[in-house]
Amino acid sequence: MSVTLMIFMIPLxxxxxxxxxxxxxxxIRALLLVIWAGVMDFIEITIARFSQLQDHKSYYWLVAxxxxxxxxxxxxxxxxxxxxxxxxxGKVRGTV
Amino acid sequence: xxxxxxxxxxxxIVSLLLIWVIPREQLRLAxxxxxxxxxxxxxxxxxxxxxxxxxxxxxxxxxxxxTSFIYEYLAYPMVCAVFNVRxxxxxxxxxxxxxxxxxCTVLTIIEVFLERxxxxxxxxxxxxxxxxxxxxxxxxxxxxICLAFFRAIHRENVNPGDMN
Numbered sequence: 001m002s003v004t005l006m007i008f009m010i011p012l013x014x015x016x017x018x019x020x021x022x023x024x025x026x027x028i029r030a031l032l033l034v035i036w037a038g039v040m041d042f043i044e045i046t047i048a049r050f051s052q053l054q055d056h057k058s059y060y061w062l063v064a065x066x067x068x069x070x071x072x073x074x075x076x077x078x079x080x081x082x083x084x085x086x087x088x089x090g091k092v093r094g095t096v
Numbered sequence: 097x098x099x100x101x102x103x104x105x106x107x108x109i110v111s112l113l114l115i116w117v118i119p120r121e122q123l124r125l126a127x128x129x130x131x132x133x134x135x136x137x138x139x140x141x142x143x144x145x146x147x148x149x150x151x152x153x154x155x156x157x158x159x160x161x162x163t164s165f166i167y168e169y170l171a172y173p174m175v176c177a178v179f180n181v182r183x184x185x186x187x188x189x190x191x192x193x194x195x196x197x198x199x200c201t202v203l204t205i206i207e208v209f210l211e212r213x214x215x216x217x218x219x220x221x222x223x224x225x226x227x228x229x230x231x232x233x234x235x236x237x238x239x240x241i242c243l244a245f246f247r248a249i250h251r252e253n254v255n256p257g258d259m260n
Binding site: 001003007082095 | 120122124125127138141160161181182183185218
């Protein structure tokens with residue numbers, strides 16, 4: 001497992017998308033999500049093609065595209081849950 | 097081998113059951129503590145194993161990971177999440193220090209027991225004190241991260257736009 005790619009690069013790409021996600025209608029956001037996943041996919045394929053950092057054996061670009069899209073979608077869902085205004089603005093701060 | 101596998105399965109079950117210990121309104125704090133701890137232990141765990149101080153002869157995903165996946169990505173972060181949501185914030189400083197010591201000591205005793213009687217972990221150039229110390233430092237670090245994170249959010253909620 002590549003720590004740099006799996007633990008830093010991909011989460012960083014997800015974070016960049018989540019921070020800059022446009023406030024548009026859901027079809028446009030879905031399209032942008034797929035395009036961004038395509039960018040991540042392109043980066044990974046380029047790394048695999050021109051370096052020894054990773055080797056795609058039975059891992060097709062379409063699988064990577066779907067995996068990245070699902071990862072970003074889950075991240076967005078978690079972030080929305082986390083920052084739901086009603087809960088985060090509560091006066092009760094628990095043990096922090 | 098069967099003993100070790102059984103312990104790993106048991107640890108997974110206990111770790112997942114710990115979710116019920118976390119109050120619903122504290123889930124966000126638990127999530128931040130869990131993820132912060134995962135990042136810290138992931139980096140430190142790899143460094144320690146790579147340096148040859150510790151070894152995990154029987155482990156999960158053995159071909160791609162030489163650290164203990166269940167301990168570093170599930171069990172210890174979950175304990176840390178519980179540590180933070182149950183932190184005695186309204187007690188005095190002495191009580192809070194005791195709370196840290198209690199968690200570190202219990203976890204260290206469990207690890208020493210596993211090292212002595214199972215093949216899950218082997219101390220090469222390591223001892224219980226390093227475990228205790230690293231637990232103390234990482235618990236403190238996670239607590240500081242949680243405090244900083246939620247204070248920033250609270251400030252942002254009180255004075256919107258301050259963080260921009």
